[in-house]
Amino acid sequence: MSHTGIGARVRRKEDARHLIGRGRFVGDIRMPGLRDVAFLRSTYAHARIVAITRPAGSEGSVYTVDDLAGLSPIVTRSTIPGYKESTHWPLASGKVRFVGEPVVMAVAASRAEAEDLCDAVQVEFDPLPVIASSEAGRAPDAPRVHEEWPDNLFLESGFDSGVDEVARTAPVKVTREYRTARQCMHPMEGKGVLAYWDYQASQLVVVTSTQVPHMIRTGLAECLGLDQSRIRVAPPDVGGGFGYKCVLQPEEVLIAWLALTRKTPFRWVEDRREHLTAGANTRQHQYRVTAYADERGRLLGLDAEVMVDTGAYSVWPFTACLEPSQIAGNLPGPYDFQAYRCKTYTVATNKPAFTPYRGVARTGVCFAMELTIDAIARAVGREPVDVRAENLVTAGQMPFTNVTRKHFDSGDYPASLQRAREMIGMEAVRARQGSGEPDGRHIGLGFATYTEQSAHGTTVFSSWGLSVIPGYDQASVKITPDGGVEVRAGIHTIGQGLETTLAQVASEILTIPIERITVTLGDTATTPYSTGAYASRGIVMSGGATSKAAQTVAGQVRRIAAHLMKCAPEEVELRDGRIFAGNRSIAFADVGFAWYMRPDLLPTDVDSRGLEATEAYKPAVDSGVFSYATHAAVVAVDPETGMVEILDYVIVEDCGRRVNPMIVEGQAYGGTAQGIGTALFEESPYDDLGQPLASTLLDYLLPGPTELPSIRMDHFETLSPYSAHGVKGVGEGGAIAPPAAIVNAINDALAPLGAELTEVPATPERILAAILAARGR
Ligand code: MCN
Numbered sequence: 170m171s172h173t174g175i176g177a178r179v180r181r182k183e184d185a186r187h188l189i190g191r192g193r194f195v196g197d198i199r200m201p202g203l204r205d206v207a208f209l210r211s212t213y214a215h216a217r218i219v220a221i222t223r224p225a226g227s228e229g230s231v232y233t234v235d236d237l238a239g240l241s242p243i244v245t246r247s248t249i250p251g252y253k254e255s256t257h258w259p260l261a262s263g264k265v266r267f268v269g270e271p272v273v274m275a276v277a278a279s280r281a282e283a284e285d286l287c288d289a290v291q292v293e294f295d296p297l298p299v300i301a302s303s304e305a306g307r308a309p310d311a312p313r314v315h316e317e318w319p320d321n322l323f324l325e326s327g328f329d330s331g332v333d334e335v336a337r338t339a340p341v342k343v344t345r346e347y348r349t350a351r352q353c354m355h356p357m358e359g360k361g362v363l364a365y366w367d368y369q370a371s372q373l374v375v376v377t378s379t380q381v382p383h384m385i386r387t388g389l390a391e392c393l394g395l396d397q398s399r400i401r402v403a404p405p406d407v408g409g410g411f412g413y414k415c416v417l418q419p420e421e422v423l424i425a426w427l428a429l430t431r432k433t434p435f436r437w438v439e440d441r442r443e444h445l446t447a448g449a450n451t452r453q454h455q456y457r458v459t460a461y462a463d464e465r466g467r468l469l470g471l472d473a474e475v476m477v478d479t480g481a482y483s484v485w486p487f488t489a490c491l492e493p494s495q496i497a498g499n500l501p502g503p504y505d506f507q508a509y510r511c512k513t514y515t516v517a518t519n520k521p522a523f524t525p526y527r528g529v530a531r532t533g534v535c536f537a538m539e540l541t542i543d544a545i546a547r548a549v550g551r552e553p554v555d556v557r558a559e560n561l562v563t564a565g566q567m568p569f570t571n572v573t574r575k576h577f578d579s580g581d582y583p584a585s586l587q588r589a590r591e592m593i594g595m596e597a598v599r600a601r602q603g604s605g606e607p608d609g610r611h612i613g614l615g616f617a618t619y620t621e622q623s624a625h626g627t628t629v630f631s632s633w634g635l636s637v638i639p640g641y642d643q644a645s646v647k648i649t650p651d652g653g654v655e656v657r658a659g660i661h662t663i664g665q666g667l668e669t670t671l672a673q674v675a676s677e678i679l680t681i682p683i684e685r686i687t688v689t690l691g692d693t694a695t696t697p698y699s700t701g702a703y704a705s706r707g708i709v710m711s712g713g714a715t716s717k718a719a720q721t722v723a724g725q726v727r728r729i730a731a732h733l734m735k736c737a738p739e740e741v742e743l744r745d746g747r748i749f750a751g752n753r754s755i756a757f758a759d760v761g762f763a764w765y766m767r768p769d770l771l772p773t774d775v776d777s778r779g780l781e782a783t784e785a786y787k788p789a790v791d792s793g794v795f796s797y798a799t800h801a802a803v804v805a806v807d808p809e810t811g812m813v814e815i816l817d818y819v820i821v822e823d824c825g826r827r828v829n830p831m832i833v834e835g836q837a838y839g840g841t842a843q844g845i846g847t848a849l850f851e852e853s854p855y856d857d858l859g860q861p862l863a864s865t866l867l868d869y870l871l872p873g874p875t876e877l878p879s880i881r882m883d884h885f886e887t888l889s890p891y892s893a894h895g896v897k898g899v900g901e902g903g904a905i906a907p908p909a910a911i912v913n914a915i916n917d918a919l920a921p922l923g924a925e926l927t928e929v930p931a932t933p934e935r936i937l938a939a940i941l942a943a944r945g946r
């Protein structure tokens with residue numbers, strides 16, 4: 170029998186339906202009486218709503234905020250002192266705060282008719298001055314995004330272990346300003362939600378494309394004023410989430426409210442334009458970083474000031490401050506230094522709310538830190554890879570607690586850098602640079618090393634001010650009467666492969682092949698509580714809970730099997746999908762039969778739960794486990810056109826024990842593709858009036874196969890001492906390093922011209938501007 174447990178490179182169970190078009194997404198659902206919803210959205214970034222005029226006879230089809238009887242606004246709380254809450258009415262109340270904010274909701278038999286209804290509504294706006302950037306938001310006399318606030322800051326916060334001493338004494342000082350562009354995330358399936366009233370269960374059923382079904386139920390219950398037991402969140406297939414779908418969306422609240430009050434089914438499915446101009450915004454950071462080092466480039470300290478343009482509203486449940494908190498905590502990266510100060514400003518602006526996106530703050534943090542390491546290397550005249558190697562936390566220091574109390578559990582960071590250096594062939598690249606390119610392009614080499622914290626525990630969430638997120642997870646495992654297995658977990662499958670890998674974990678313990686294991690995820694009515702799929706926590710948390718539940722069930726099986734085979738439970742061994750005692754064996758079905766059909770065959774002290782168990786996994790250490798990787802890129806830059814070509818790209822990653830190596834590779838490839846988008850292409854610019862300038866995929870450039878290099882990959886497997894089976898999360902890692910590795914490579918290529926880039930995406934325009942600026946110096 171083939172091994173389908175941990176480490177097996179098995180094909181994904183979910184692909185069996187997805188590859189033949191049998192996935193079932195919100196948009197696929199057919200239901201009698203289903204009505205579609207469209208939104209009239211604000212065309213102004215900041216304006217008072219003077220009047221809304223509906224077409225005659227549209228009562229019951231066109232809604233404004235005044236019609237939302239019984240609904241409470243989304244208010245995201247935080248325990249961090251000084252944090253300001255935003256009151257987010259799902260339909261604008263009194264004024265609009267960003268272009269794309271829903272003002273009117275229309276329902277009709279089809280989306281097209283609902284859009285026509287929206288077109289027939291007249292809204293009179295009285296424009297207000299617009300806060301279109303972090304700088305504008307922080308200006309002394311800036312108008313207020315939320316008039317009841319004294320300023321435009323959700324929070325002013327940071328970390329300070331003292332840098333004054335090193336600032337005075339350090340021989341090398343490097344200061345840079347970095348910017349990462351505002352972006353959207355573009356899962357293949359946009360956000361979508363369908364809701365209906367289930368008369369039989371007397372429940373509101375919300376079929377929503379989400380990463381966090383159990384949390385969405387809590388959020389909806391708060392807004393609707395309904396008991397959580399009266400709400401069932403039953404997510405269907407989710408065509409990618411990437412962070413966008415781990416927050417409560419206003420549209421989700423509105424569709425649920427419609428279904429609750431009208432008791433008929435309603436649906437909204439985001440279109441691409443809504444995603445680009447009204448949905449999630451992410452990534453935009455601005456840094457001012459001063460690094461202090463010795464003559465060899467050994468880091469002595471870091472002083473940073475960071476602004477994050479978090480848009481108008483604080484997302485539920487993570488708040489607008491998640492990203493800045495993570496920036497302050499993660500900026501020191503995988504490096505060992507003690508003097509650190511980071512001041513963060515979470516600025517409210519007239520833009521859509523800022524949501525987490527694969528990598529969360531760490532993509533920007535890695536960009537700022539890794540470019541700073543290269544800048545130090547240039548300042549001291551050494552190879553960046555050597556300066557990097559000498560600053561990394563070493564294997565001998567593990568477990569290592571850094572300046573911001575991140576507790577790195579295991580791994581060999583310098584070895585991943587060394588391996589990447591070998592794979593990319595650094596010496597050959599340097600030789601090639603020396604001889605020059607026949608086509609006049611410049612070759613450059615760049616590295617980036619990062620850590621990926623996953624499976625954070627409760628105290629980490631509470632340190633970010635979040636009280637609704639327990640840092641643990643549960644899963645259930647059950648043997649069916651015929652000897653198959655059912656796994657249930659409240660985390661959801663969003664494309665990342667958990668339907669397969671949780672089956673693999675159960676298979677590892679019970680030895681039953683995954684073909685006989687069904688995995689049910691996400692539905693709040695049928696799965697135990699989970700906070701959901703985000704922060705690369707799935708395999709550590711839900712995998713850990715599945716492992717524990719499977720072990721409990723294995724014990725139950727052993728007890729019954731021992732009784733049936735007249736031996737001691739310790740003599741019973743589970744192997745190859747059967748149950749052995751010495752050279753005798755019985756099937757799992759025999760044990761199933763005994764428990765379910767023949768109580769007379771059971772031992773008297775049998776576990777009354779039978780052949781099933783729900784167990785919880787709580788991280789052994791609250792700061793979780795840390796994956797890490799080094800990415801290396803070789804690029805060619807054309808100084809005449811500013812065009813960049815990625816000639817080579819390698820990844821050396823370590824996520825502990827790989828449950829499914831093929832899925833891990835897929836995660837790293839996919840994440841890296843998104844990271845390359847951040848590095849070179851993707852940008853949602855806004856003008857001074859807060860108008861989004863990228864409203865189609867002609868303006869917003871997503872990388873496709875032709876833009877992506879073929880990526881070479883190697884893996885280390887340093888088992889975490891803190892997690893079940895030594896696993897560490899990997900879902901976000903790929904997206905963290907590419908902007909840093911690629912721009913370091915671009916800067917290496919531009920070094921002979923004296924030009925340096927400090928902003929992504931590294932568009933031809935920006936590269937040419939950097940070259941021209943260097944010429945002018
Ligand atoms: N895995 C493994 N062995 C490991 C680590 C992980 O086999 N040592 C597998 C897991 O079993 C799982 C996948 O890799 O199938 C990712 O696991 P994990 O890192 O635990 O992440 P989560 O399950 O919590 O998924 C969320 C994570 C995040 S936060 C984002 S953002 C992201 C990502 O996953 N969104 C994705 N990957 C995505 N992949 C797809 N296709 N779609 C998304 O929306």
Ligand code: SMO
Binds near residue numbers: 380411528702
């Ligand atoms: S951005 Mo991932 O959902 O943590």
